[in-house]
Amino acid sequence: MDFSESPEHRQMREMVRDFARREVAPGAAQRDQQEHFDRTLFERMAALGLTGIPWSEKYGGAGADFTSYIIAMEELAKVDASLSVVLGAHVSLCSWPIDRFGTDEQKERFLTPLAEGRALGAFALTEPGAGSDAAHLQTRAQRQGDTYLLNGQKTFITNGGAADTYVVFATVDPSKGAHGVTAFVVEKGMPGFSFGKEIHKMGIRSSTTQELLFENVEVPIANRLGQEGEGFKIAMATLDGGRNGIAAQALGIAEGALEAAIAYAKQREQFGRPIADFQAIQFKLADMATAIEASRLLTYHAVWMEDHGGGHGMASSMAKLFASDTAMQVATQAVQIFGGYGYTVEYPVERFMRDAKITQIYEGTNEIQRIVISRALLK
Numbered sequence: 001m002d003f004s005e006s007p008e009h010r011q012m013r014e015m016v017r018d019f020a021r022r023e024v025a026p027g028a029a030q031r032d033q034q035e036h037f038d039r040t041l042f043e044r045m046a047a048l049g050l051t052g053i054p055w056s057e058k059y060g061g062a063g064a065d066f067t068s069y070i071i072a073m074e075e076l077a078k079v080d081a082s083l084s085v086v087l088g089a090h091v092s093l094c095s096w097p098i099d100r101f102g103t104d105e106q107k108e109r110f111l112t113p114l115a116e117g118r119a120l121g122a123f124a125l126t127e128p129g130a131g132s133d134a135a136h137l138q139t140r141a142q143r144q145g146d147t148y149l150l151n152g153q154k155t156f157i158t159n160g161g162a163a164d165t166y167v168v169f170a171t172v173d174p175s176k177g178a179h180g181v182t183a184f185v186v187e188k189g190m191p192g193f194s195f196g197k198e199i200h201k202m203g204i205r206s207s208t209t210q211e212l213l214f215e216n217v218e219v220p221i222a223n224r225l226g227q228e229g230e231g232f233k234i235a236m237a238t239l240d241g242g243r244n245g246i247a248a249q250a251l252g253i254a255e256g257a258l259e260a261a262i263a264y265a266k267q268r269e270q271f272g273r274p275i276a277d278f279q280a281i282q283f284k285l286a287d288m289a290t291a292i293e294a295s296r297l298l299t300y301h302a303v304w305m306e307d308h309g310g311g312h313g314m315a316s317s318m319a320k321l322f323a324s325d326t327a328m329q330v331a332t333q334a335v336q337i338f339g340g341y342g343y344t345v346e347y348p349v350e351r352f353m354r355d356a357k358i359t360q361i362y363e364g365t366n367e368i369q370r371i372v373i374s375r376a377l378l379k
């Protein structure tokens with residue numbers, strides 16, 4: 001068993017860490033407070049090759065593996081979880097199903113601009129009445145010759161409004177449940193496709209979240225991913241990989257919070273000495289670091305499986321479940337170590353705590369992860 005990082009992975013980590021520290025961290029607090037999505041950071045990620053890490057060079061990608069993508073997610077989340085979810089929704093939720101299920105022609109049309117960062121991607125599954133119960137979505141796709149007419153509404157769409165390319169799930173026959181769901185690529189600017197309410201959030205505030213509205217949108221058959229009725233499986237398979245991305249994001253948040261807590265504990269003096277001298281603080285740090293190490297092993301094992309043939313659904317649910325709970329616990333303890341200062345916007349730990357919460361909810365709540373894990377155990 002080899003736990004060492006390959007030279008390529010180390011190089012990726014150093015490159016993203018350097019970018020994150022120099023260009024992402026300085027404005028992270030302000031962007032969060034102003035709920036400002038900075039597209040120039042996405043363009044910078046494109047220039048560094050991060051927007052297409054795992055895709056073939058033929059389609060504008062970097063030709064690297066999913067582990068490299070997970071490293072990027074982790075390093076970004078250490079300083080700014082919002083930017084990491086922008087990348088996550090773009091790479092593992094929007095681009096992945098196009099790479100996996102798209103035809104060559106669809107890859108050329110959609111994947112290449114996504115990989116090169118000329119287009120920003122989003123994934124539209126959730127609806128006001130279909131969150132955890134994703135199979136019961138109501139957005140309709142009615143076939144009319146060589147087009148489908150899309151009608152309905154999506155909500156909680158990460159990168160919504162800002163994105164150019166949307167992988168959208170709609171049903172061709174609601175009576176068929178999961179077997180009616182079909183996947184389409186919908187582009188910003190298509191007549192009838194518009195944006196609804198912007199959603200203001202507790203955390204990840206410098207990523208956009210918006211409703212999507214479809215009113216008689218004519219989507220050509222050439223934009224359908226896979227066959228009619230295959231959409232639910234496409235969505236679930238996409239989330240199998242996406243959840244690794246959220247696990248990595250949660251891992252990064254926890255690491256960022258621990259790093260801040262250690263630095264603060266060493267310099268903050270009370271009762272005549274640094275608070276790091278007190279066992280109450282030392283034991284908290286030890287528990288935080290231990291949970292982070294376990295999250296790291298689960299996350300990198302799940303993505304190792306993805307890179308080595310798949311079958312990673314249960315492993316990615318476990319990683320996402322454990323790493324997100326860890327992020328929440330570690331960020332909360334970091335705020336506790338900072339005391340009153342931790343509760344203020346002067347320090348990053350309150351942002352880490354707010355950002356950590358969503359990792360327990362999106363890409364399947366942790367209750368849904370337990371369903372996925374227990375079904376895999378019992379099948």
Ligand code: CAA
Pocket residue numbers: 085089093123125126131132133134135156157158178232233234236237239240313361362363364365368371372
């Ligand atoms: N891969 C391939 N196929 C799969 C699959 C997978 N991982 N999981 C299920 N399927 C197949 C099943 O085999 C089944 O096929 P058959 O009927 O042909 O046998 C079909 O899909 C239906 O599966 P289930 O019966 O298991 O479906 P279900 O209705 O019981 O739902 C669920 C299962 C796990 C609860 C699922 O609905 C789910 O994951 N819900 C959570 C949705 C979610 O994660 N949403 C996140 C939105 S995106 C987001 O959050 C992004 C963001 O903001 C960043």
